[in-house]
Amino acid sequence: MALLVELLAMAAAGALGWLGGRAAVEHVLAKGAELGGEDLRSAADVHALALRASLYFAAGIVALIVGRLVSARRGQVSVPAPLILPALCAAVAIGFSIQMGYGDPLHRAGWPGPAFAKGFAIAGAAGAVVLLLPWDPVALTGPFHAVLPALMVAAFVALGLFGSGTELAEDTRINLGGFQPLELVKLAFVLFLGHSLGRRAEKLRHQRDRILGLDFPRKRLLVPAVLVLLVLFASFILVHDLGPLLILSLVFLALFYVVTRAGGWVVTALVVVTLLVVLAVHVPAISGSPKVALRMRMWTDPWTNAQPNGDQIALARWAIAAGYVNGQGLGYAPPLALPAGHTDLVQAHVAEELGAVGLVLYLLCLAAVAGQGLVVAALNRTPERVVTAAGLSALLAAQWVVIFSGTTQLLPLTGVPVPFLSFGKTSTITFVLVAAMLARLAEDGRAREVTSELAELRRACLTVLTAVLVLVGAGVVVVIEEGVVGAERTSARGVITLLAPEPGYPHGRVTEKYDPRLEAIAARIPRGPILDRDGRLIAGSDEAGKRTYPLGDAMGTLLGPPEGVVLRPLWMLERLLAYKVRGYPERSDGHAVWLAREPEGGERLLLIVSGEEERPEDRTRAESMAGGDAVRLLPLPSPDFRPLVPLLRAGGAARDAALARVASDVASRTARITIDARLQQAASGILRRAAARGKAAAAVVMDVSTGQVLARAQWPDFNPGDEAFLKRLEDPEFATRDPKFTGMYGPWPDKTGLRGIYQGGSAAKLFTAVAAARAGLLGHGSACPAQAGPVFACVNRDAQGPYFIKPGWYAPVHDIALDSPHGHIDFEQGLAVSCNVYFSQLGLQLGPDAFQKLVDDGLEMGWGHGWYKPGKPGSRDLALTAFGQHAAMMSVSQAARLAGTVGSGGTYRKCPPSMELGAQCEQKQLLQDPHVIAPVLAGMEKVMTNGTGRGLATRPGLPPGLRVYGKTGTADSIGIEEEKPWGVEVGVYGKPHSWFLALAEPESNAPCAPTAARRLAFAVVIPRGGLGALNAGPAALEVIQAADKLGLFGAPAPGAQASPSPSPASPPSPSAR
Template sequence: MAMNFAFPLLLLAATFPLGLLILHGANPRFEVTWQLAAFPSLPILFFALISFVSARQGRRGDLLLVLVPSFLTGLGLLVVGRLRPDLVHRQLLWALLSYGGALVAYLLLKDYRILNRFRYLSILSGVVLLVLVALFGTEVNGARLWLTVASFQFQPGELVKLLVVIFLASYLAEYKELIGLYPVGGGRRRFPLAMRLGSVRYLFPLLAMWSLCLLVLVLQKDLGMALLMFSVFFGMLYITTWRVDLICAGAVSFAAGAVFCYRLYPHVAVRINTWLDPWKDPLGTGFQILQSLFSIAHGGMLGTGLGKGAPDYIPAVHTDFVFAAISEELGFLGGAAVLLLCMFFAQRCFKAALRSRDDFGKFLAFGLGITFAAQCLIVLGGVLKLIPLTGITLPFVSFGGSSLVTNFLLLAIVARISENAGIPSLSTSPGFESQWGGQVAMRRFAFLVLLGFLPVLLGSAYWQVLKGEELSVHKLNPRSRENLLLRGKILDRNGNILAESIETVDAPDGIRKYPGGEAFGPLIGYNHIRYGLAGVEASCNSFLLSAYGHSWPEILKKTMRLPVQGRSVILTVDRGLQVKAYESLRGRRGAIVVMNPKTGEILAMASAPGFDPNRLDQTWDSLVKAESSPLINRVVQGLYPPGSTFKVFTLASALDAHKIALEDRFTCQGSYSLGSYVIHDSGSIAHGSQDLATCLSNSCNIAFAQIGLRLEINTFYDYVRRFHLLEPLEDGISLLSAHFPRKRAMTDGTLAQSAFGQGEVTVSPLHMACITSAIANNGILMRPFVLKGQVVNEKTEIEPPPGEWGRPISSETADQVRQMMERVITSGTGWRAELPGVKVAGKTGTAENPHGPPHAWFVALAPSDSPRAVVVVLIEQGGYGGEVAAPIAREMLKEALKIKLQD
């Protein structure tokens, strides 16, 4: 190659580490040291020394073979320094050792054929290294790959691949005629099957050594290196035998081995299942590959620019997923350039093999070329979801000393083979190129290997160009739109901050902070790269990640690639009332919801125990495993038997349907038989003859069983639908639907039980708040909501309320039930909820619980003559509702009535 073409490329290779120096020199967190400042000269020095030695020895090698690794190594250092500034000095040291090791190997291997003498020593050394790793290695991500000596850690598998290729090259060079049966002098001849397979005596050592290496790699669970060794072995066997059927048989055997490993090793099964469907567990096993695809898609055609992307979201990005980082920040064109450089280096290795005059040099250069190309294709295929992830690194680019040193040794060997290609004295007899199989098979297989880079390039174009826009705005993609958006704030009804993103040097897209802590955890939820979205952060995600961008300050910020503030959302909750509710639940499991019955506004929604979204990294495992389920918002996601609080639903439904009248009376003798089923009142008290108001204030189960039977099954389910109890609610509140017995399976016994809130009936606290709100609001049920408005361009925009959800009961019925609920407070079980000077209407509930003490309930509304607040209190396994929940409801009503509300 002409020198005037080599040196410009050399200078371009040096610009990458120079860019690293500039990048980190502008970073106040990074210290520019002399090692970093001196590194741009290393590629030039390495190239100059190789050229000098080659010229002194009167040889002309392939200069591009040396330049491409320098180019890729410089790029790798730049990316590793961008991703992990704390590791860049270590990688610089490994790069220096790699350059030095390659120079030493280059000088010692003046005649590379010296390696031919160590055929069996090389393979035995490789086996010993693999056995040592299998016995004493360190396991990472399910695979045992590393050996640790003192504080030094290295990956022997990287060196083993060179040792195996040296053994294969030496053995095949000597026994190629016996194994492949090449006819000397050209021409193709038919041989009997036994002869075409070659002598088993010569094949056996080859198969035995290769199988031993493969077996140890499988035992180590290092399937990435096993796939690499498989590719190298069958590639070299093909150029020796020119037998396509052997390749097919090998592929079948590898597939069978993969199935075996899938069943034997759980982590292999996980990797394959994740490859097939990463969306099944996007925050668990599929997290890494999905973040890789999001990163690649975010880059688009031209990339975000160096340092402007967010590849840090990918776990182990500097080792296994460095190509994703390059694609995000340098775009499809930058990623394609890396692919082409890798393909070009493999092509130069194949060219050196084809030009070599001796058989050992041909096999060795070709085997090393297959090794490099296969490693690139395996790691890139995994990153682009073309094959399962294997955990191997991208040569010359990824962080890791073992890989870097090994690949520079590979470079030194191929460089010597390339230089000696034109020296006749190194040819062997008979010449390899004179046989019909060798040279043609080499060209054919080299073409197939290089063609393998095409699907990788197409895969990159698919994710980055065709699917780029779709993945960039995917709800699981943590990257803000164009990475220029600072997630909006979440505010309470009075403008107090409940969540905000604070921009820092380490996180230009903001660190999310939650000033409310535990009290707001289940309501606000979280926005976390590892654990996703929950609560209001999830339901209002589209608002928080959007900005109009019409103002001049926003346009200017986007032009300068500075973060623009996303829209803030205003909630209906009151911070003080929410804290009061959570404090009332401290030390208990339960829920409190406070609602404005006239509008549907949720004024407080507390669930205990809660969690602090500021500390998810430290507490996530314990939160997930906790038996108390702190991550669940019990107000909307907890379903409980409502007990006697459900009697207000039964009473309202029966009155509205005219199944009962105010003057009706019901007799309670302490028990009530329905066939074989017997209903008892608390303490088996006989209440005698009662009117409706007395039935409710006494909370008489027997009376309400009779009312339920009068209501009948069809009418009962009609009112269940009218109150929307079977409809999940997703409009800002993830409300589960309540559970009732199947209509076809409903009997008189189950209907009677359901009428007083027991049996199979389970509802959430918000369901009871909706029932109570309809009674408080003259029979009109307002749709509950938590999103009050937005802040757009520093202007508050109040959203109109969702409005009526329906009219389940008439105004007359609501008024009648409300008056009877007043008597529960004044002369019944709810007297502990009385407020001086305020008319309170309510209902106690003590719900039987098969898993322990009964759940304590209380529903209340006030003032009864013109209700402004509805309160529902649930205490899990709390005991009697009138004793435990009613006092809490009283205090919550007192605080809620202080809030100035708009109708």
């Protein structure tokens, strides 16, 4: 009855393999049709080949059933072994199903399934012969065991002279004339040890010494045993692969322990093998193989080794993670996602298609064959049979451990096949023979009398059995960790590698690859539209999926290109809103690489860092490695695919349905931002004209009451949908090819944000004003006061203009040369006439802590509080900072928020850089009493009536019905290296930066009220644009006029006509203002 159940189990495994192969073929056919190409088979040809392969597979199963039937019925005193051949058939059924679904059956060179089936048919026949012969493997090979070492040495020498490599390691020497003799060498090695050690088992067991609580073989035995391990290391040098060394060493370790039961030997052998592996890792030249050296690098650093083809472990771990619990389904794995998924990395392929469940099932099959083989060994009747059966089981377990550990990064990846799964006739035949020999050794194998010698061997075999089961159990844990617990983390990781050399890049280009499965999913989800605050289209997609941009070059820098061909900086909305419009964001902690220019062209990699911002210590290290060559930091695109992982796990046909649902749900991928497309278009046109008076121009318009940005424009800018621009992105040297495009004043950098931080000049006096109001120096009121704040003297003048100096300063601080001394003036007048002398004295009275505390509490200046240093108490630097020089640097966005802080009673508001409508904005109350800001508003109003901005009332003119509070700014700045392409001399003061900040509101609001309805903040900068009142000021007033015509202050003024919308409208947003 037990035999019948065993044979039925073998038949059932064969039937499941047949059905699995058929299902895999159906799914893989559709996959191959999608690839297209030439040299195709027809579907009918594929089905015919699949049927023939299935018949081969069935023939192998039938042969084993017949052999087992005859062997079991012939045996009289057999060791029960009902699991070995059913588990073998189940494991091969998994292999057959996987191989039939791998690759592309429509193309003649890309489908391993039929060849695998033919190899198993041969293996099944060979296994049946072993079972049918009247002699067991020990008796059969006994007369020839003395010649086995010579055959093994001959095989290694032949491989060293004539061997060839595998798909993943071409320069290893594993293949010889179409087969892998190393697999047969391993079998011969086990049979030789079975005879040699079995015959000497009793003597070896008694040759032990106890040291430190462990039994060690005596020196005359231990030294030769260690020498065997060293000789095996020579095999690594000969064949350029670590796998045979590890496998044969583990087999020898196990068998020498079986015959000696010396725990000290196990420790010694493990130490020796570990030292040899460490030597191979740290001195990879020993192998003479670049591929082996690469595998050592991949083992120690699988994700950032930056080596050509250094992504093999990453590819395997992506596949395991993609399978999750139940897998993608037979035949559903992408055909090109896992090279060598039919050979070295086949376990990863099993995990991808059958999930952690399928791979664990394979491990259980393996444990059943090896475990029951060790039981057969433990219960057998002669020492030779015991050691041989133990060796066969140890070989099976060692082979699996080595390649499984390489696939999962526990050990270096090697080129050895996976038992019962890998494509390759030699390995299939070898391991089917191993299982058949174990089953044959069970026949008539039971010991009729258990001698003390057999009892010792039995205990040793059971110890090895425990070790094997522990290893398989650990493998199960690793599968669950890699395929389930850590699957999402692994799927979302990128691997940095080098592309193949190309013209201009002889060393190849550094790139970061991501799981191609997730990239394919992302490519099938159309990008959603970006709409303005009222539903007007800012970015959309046409029917072909091409991105369209109705605003053209009015907003290109802010939007950025649609795809991450190059790293899109953090300000670009197509990146920031990717989580919304694409369903996934970009990582903020992605990698960047330091590169050095090569004299012959291209660049070489120096080091890899985390984060996109340059750090001084990284630059120092890169320059020390570059040997004088120019270096640069290149951030790498870093999509965060984690939100797409649920779609990956849907698997098979279910994923297609899920993707279709996601793709059709455009509403969920529609992003609305706070920008008003009409105002953005108008501001862009104004800045285009204003930039002619300097090197560039930038402007920001902000709603004071909410902090929302209504316009954020610059010039020069670019059209992100322009074909010429998109072609430019494909240039490997995009970042450095054209400094006029990617440099400081070019279209690529965001001149409204961190790439547009300039000296603030007198516009930054508003920062000092807020600090003074916070300190209580200005008084307060609910209306515009006639006088406010401390009075300071501006009475001295020299050839450079009015000045102020303190004892110990190396030079005075000056007002503009055209000014006369302003006399004894209060704060309101000092702000109106923008008196540097006044503000330097005000800053000295405030002290540096007032400035520093304001930055620390959230009012941004320059690059943040870690950078901001206003100067020491009483210092000239502090005086300079107070009137807009030294530490007073800001971007136009920071300037708009500064003006907004003044216009909101001291409340600082900052919305996220994505400007998404409805997103929560940062809000900090910097002034406890909002009314203390009234003197600042009074001074800004006086700027426009009889101060530095009074001329703007006539050119270009103030919009009727509006009240404008303003502040001009003219900032001296020394030329820097980045400005050279625009003709700015480095190291000397050039033309100053031109600034203008303003608040505008309906005249119906009370003047100088700390808060007011429909109050908007405006900031304009023209780098190297000259006087603020003459250049930035008129541009700002034009933007205010445009906002008024669009009705942003309420109904447009009488006679004013709103500008037409530059983009089509969608239904208005519920939160539209």
